[in-house]
Amino acid sequence: MSLLEVKHLSKHFPVKRGLLSRPTGFVQAVRDVSFQVRAGESYGVVGESGSGKTTLGRTVLRLIDPTEGEILFQGTDLTRLDPEPLRQLRRDMQMIFQDPHSSLNPRKIILKSVGEPLVIYEGVSGRRLADRVLELMELVGLKKEHMYRFPHELSGGQKQRVGIARALALNPKMLILDEPTSALDVSVQALTLNFLEELQKKFSLTYLFISHNLAVIRYVCDRVAVMYLGRIVEEGQVDELFDSPAHPYTKSLLSAIPLPEPQQDDDQVLLEGDIPSPLNIPSGCSFHTRCPEKPGEICRREDPPLVHLSPSHSASCHLCGSREA
Amino acid sequence: MIDRPKGPRPQPTGLWIRWKEEHESTLRNLRLSIYLFGKSPLSILGLVIVAVFFIVALIGPLIVPFPQDATGTVHLSQKLMGPDSTFWFGTDDLGRDIFTRVILGTWISLKIGLIIILIAMGIGVPLGITAGYVGGWPGEVIMRVTDMFLSIPGRIFALAIIGAMGPGMTNSMIALSIVWWPGYVRLVQGRTLSVKEESFVEAARSVGARRARIIFHHILPNCTSVIIVKASMDMGMAILAAAGLGFIGVGAQPPTPEWGAMISEGRNFLPNWWWYATFPGLAIFTTVLGFNLLGDGLRDILDPQSRS
Amino acid sequence: MEDTRNILQIEDVVVHFDTFEGTAQVLDGVSLELPRGHTLGVVGETGCGKSITSKAVLDLLPRPPARVVSGRILFDGEDLLTKSETDIEKIRGTRIAMIFQDPMTYLNPVFRIEKQMVDVIVRHGVTKKNPISRRQAREKAVELLEAVQIPGAARRIREYPHEFSGGMRQRVLIAMALSGQPELLIADEPTTALDVTIQAQILRLLKNLVERFNLSILLISHDLGVVAKLCRRIAVMYAGTVVETATIEAVFSRPAHPYTRGLLRSIPRLARRVDSLVGIPGGIPSFLDPPPGCRFHPRCPQAMDICRRVKPLLAELKPGHRAACFLYETSWPEGARS
Numbered sequence: 001m002s003l004l005e006v007k008h009l010s011k012h013f014p015v016k017r018g019l020l021s022r023p024t025g026f027v028q029a030v031r032d033v034s035f036q037v038r039a040g041e042s043y044g045v046v047g048e049s050g051s052g053k054t055t056l057g058r059t060v061l062r063l064i065d066p067t068e069g070e071i072l073f074q075g076t077d078l079t080r081l082d083p084e085p086l087r088q089l090r091r092d093m094q095m096i097f098q099d100p101h102s103s104l105n106p107r108k109i110i111l112k113s114v115g116e117p118l119v120i121y122e123g124v125s126g127r128r129l130a131d132r133v134l135e136l137m138e139l140v141g142l143k144k145e146h147m148y149r150f151p152h153e154l155s156g157g158q159k160q161r162v163g164i165a166r167a168l169a170l171n172p173k174m175l176i177l178d179e180p181t182s183a184l185d186v187s188v189q190a191l192t193l194n195f196l197e198e199l200q201k202k203f204s205l206t207y208l209f210i211s212h213n214l215a216v217i218r219y220v221c222d223r224v225a226v227m228y229l230g231r232i233v234e235e236g237q238v239d240e241l242f243d244s245p246a247h248p249y250t251k252s253l254l255s256a257i258p259l260p261e262p263q264q265d266d267d268q269v270l271l272e273g274d275i276p277s278p279l280n281i282p283s284g285c286s287f288h289t290r291c292p293e294k295p296g297e298i299c300r301r302e303d304p305p306l307v308h309l310s311p312s313h314s315a316s317c318h319l320c321g322s323r324e325a
Numbered sequence: 326m327i328d329r330p331k332g333p334r335p336q337p338t339g340l341w342i343r344w345k346e347e348h349e350s351t352l353r354n355l356r357l358s359i360y361l362f363g364k365s366p367l368s369i370l371g372l373v374i375v376a377v378f379f380i381v382a383l384i385g386p387l388i389v390p391f392p393q394d395a396t397g398t399v400h401l402s403q404k405l406m407g408p409d410s411t412f413w414f415g416t417d418d419l420g421r422d423i424f425t426r427v428i429l430g431t432w433i434s435l436k437i438g439l440i441i442i443l444i445a446m447g448i449g450v451p452l453g454i455t456a457g458y459v460g461g462w463p464g465e466v467i468m469r470v471t472d473m474f475l476s477i478p479g480r481i482f483a484l485a486i487i488g489a490m491g492p493g494m495t496n497s498m499i500a501l502s503i504v505w506w507p508g509y510v511r512l513v514q515g516r517t518l519s520v521k522e523e524s525f526v527e528a529a530r531s532v533g534a535r536r537a538r539i540i541f542h543h544i545l546p547n548c549t550s551v552i553i554v555k556a557s558m559d560m561g562m563a564i565l566a567a568a569g570l571g572f573i574g575v576g577a578q579p580p581t582p583e584w585g586a587m588i589s590e591g592r593n594f595l596p597n598w599w600w601y602a603t604f605p606g607l608a609i610f611t612t613v614l615g616f617n618l619l620g621d622g623l624r625d626i627l628d629p630q631s632r633s
Numbered sequence: 634m635e636d637t638r639n640i641l642q643i644e645d646v647v648v649h650f651d652t653f654e655g656t657a658q659v660l661d662g663v664s665l666e667l668p669r670g671h672t673l674g675v676v677g678e679t680g681c682g683k684s685i686t687s688k689a690v691l692d693l694l695p696r697p698p699a700r701v702v703s704g705r706i707l708f709d710g711e712d713l714l715t716k717s718e719t720d721i722e723k724i725r726g727t728r729i730a731m732i733f734q735d736p737m738t739y740l741n742p743v744f745r746i747e748k749q750m751v752d753v754i755v756r757h758g759v760t761k762k763n764p765i766s767r768r769q770a771r772e773k774a775v776e777l778l779e780a781v782q783i784p785g786a787a788r789r790i791r792e793y794p795h796e797f798s799g800g801m802r803q804r805v806l807i808a809m810a811l812s813g814q815p816e817l818l819i820a821d822e823p824t825t826a827l828d829v830t831i832q833a834q835i836l837r838l839l840k841n842l843v844e845r846f847n848l849s850i851l852l853i854s855h856d857l858g859v860v861a862k863l864c865r866r867i868a869v870m871y872a873g874t875v876v877e878t879a880t881i882e883a884v885f886s887r888p889a890h891p892y893t894r895g896l897l898r899s900i901p902r903l904a905r906r907v908d909s910l911v912g913i914p915g916g917i918p919s920f921l922d923p924p925p926g927c928r929f930h931p932r933c934p935q936a937m938d939i940c941r942r943v944k945p946l947l948a949e950l951k952p953g954h955r956a957a958c959f960l961y962e963t964s965w966p967e968g969a970r971s
Contacts, residue, residue: 048831049799058527061531063527063531090532090533094531095527095528095531097524097528098524102523102525103524103525104525104528105525105529105542105543105547106547107546108546109347109350109351111347113525116532116542117532117533120532120534126343127343130343148346148347148349148350149350150350150351156679157916163528166528166532167532169532170532185855186855186857186896186899186900187678187895187899187913188678188912189899189912190898190899190900190901190910190913194909194910214903215900215901215902215903216901218901218902218903242903252830253830254903256829256832256833257833257858257903258832258833258836258856258858258859258861259858259861260858260885260902261885270834270837271830271833271834274800274801274831275828275830275831357653361653
């Protein structure tokens, strides 16, 4: 049973130039993305800059309105909801933001930031608010004194926990985590990831986990989608995908990651050139400009089909189908 | 000994304790700000000047030696006497004590400055936030109108308005308020645009905040620092502008002891009877300097960059 | 003791910062060695002092509030801390060059790359008393851009910084850093702001440059993987001191210091799914009121009584492998050893 189902989601941002602000081009951040997230699972989305993963996260929550496509949360299509029902639905789907240093209002004490959802949806105030916020703080391992401080008086790891506390205030069913540990030190990241896993079990949460860090995704997620320039190029069970990556981009991404192990880099697949700009996406398979595996004419001309390598592993590539055993 | 059962103790005024808890951090940060502010001697000087200005303005009428000299009395026998032990700043051509008039002029300047700034903020800040947050057509309209106002040199614009309305203190305050509000729109719109993009605003939306809440709880509090800095520097400039209008004769009318008007009258008596124009001039100079230094000092401590 | 094989030798450097709340003892005796033609990675988390150490080399710390209290920084045998500002200026860029994390803020957005590079090259010419004309400098700039593998260098040199991508900008900065023909390159988190695939390119480039120009590199990073890719030796820092130095192989296979071990156990691995990551509970100590003895003891699973009282020496427990920990006899003060 999928909690979240995204169908053919696209998001384009017009680029306006000139006196009358006419659109001269489009940043195609998300292009025809479809996937499902089952209740209770951790679904990872991985990609570099321009992949569209961050836009995807925000669009699923409808913090940004999609250009096309459907977002079905528990069966209801978010794209067709009016503002008020959408707000009500937001209680079930919360977001954890990437930068702990800017995701909290610097002018408000932590109590007010964490308590905000409670104030808005349930009108809680005064002593009751302080009590409920304290519960949430203790849940994430913080203390009463932290409640009365300003964000700049807390460390990065602590601020990230505050963000988690805020997201949990309304007992959501699903959390969208946008690079939740990227701004943290490795040792703090480990603690935070373990903590997120505990939370998931304790509250039966479903995670949509967005990251550029493949190792973190491997640790946390059950299934993963690899994005490149707005499209999902490969998707599958974490173990399957990491052990036998099919798409050339996935392979290069995996081999580009520097490992904390003594090095032998001769088998590294090094990509040439820069990531193309989402303003100017290459035709056909958008990866053909950098593909290390001899892209053919068809790669330049046609969108690649979805190839099912196994019931739980698929890739979008012209060169993949012919090779699978 | 009667053994009372130990029930829950009544909380001593829970509200007070909660207030203290909630604001403990604010107070601590305030102490840090004060320390940083105190590191700059010029800022302290500015603060002192402004404090003196306010005190003199408020208690002035109670301490001046010759209060009646502000309201049209004439002592031709005392006219144009130099500074001495009775008349600290000397007397003017109508025999009035200049010291009294300068002191009383302080209250007038304060009134004028405050009203101009408050009206300008009252109009400019809401428009700025609207233009920044709502954007779209309303935003465009607001900004273009603001641009139009800003394209006219301030003083000339004020004069034109006064020309249409007639001279007088009230009219000069109105005219200067009209000249001043666009600056706040610009400032606040810019700040709103950048605050709007911060993660915490997005976070607020994702926890269900509607537009009004975002504006009042998230955008506005993050604009106050820049507004305060601008306002403190503007006070000095507004007082100066009002004095300028007074100097030309379209501001406060005689016998009101407004500094600019006093300089205008005293101008005719330079250089022999120098005290007539000089003391009001010094008053303006010191006041404007004080507000500028204070504004600089505030900006240094309120600017988040300088706090690492 | 001076070792002239080392191009950079940092000895027991102590740096304090004077702040509102007191004196922060940010570097508490840092010692590092970088042999000529080698690459040393300095690794640590936020607040360990690695950036401060690298800035201290070229006197880039804001003074005040920073104060170098004691120690020596020997570059090619000479103590940089005793040199005057003018002497250091002669070294900056020409003998020691530095590149930083965010390439965008280190390039002036209103000038073309050509002008920025030519200005730097001409300046170096003056410093080295070997003046070079602007035209020759321009040719050299193009050569440098080609050395850092920017395609179409002759044409692209006329562009502005915003027309380059993040990875390209970092290459430009590397080219500028090389323009003075430095002997030592200090790279402070050079790839942190870049995408993984671009980061791999830059690291490969740096490796080539080391060989081609006989460069010595001091690489500062929080990412152990990045350091492993480029460097042969590594120094691990915690809360203002170096806790362990060794070769990459040694640190990864036989980490000696509990902090290093904790760090390695916190890193999610790609190859095999590790069932549980173990972080390091607690946080970095306050620099205003640091814990006595070993600064890591409040978080160390193996802390002993002496750790709370005395600071362990960074001493060699095996050839080429040093650690500052009382688990090893070598770190005990003289006389306390058995």
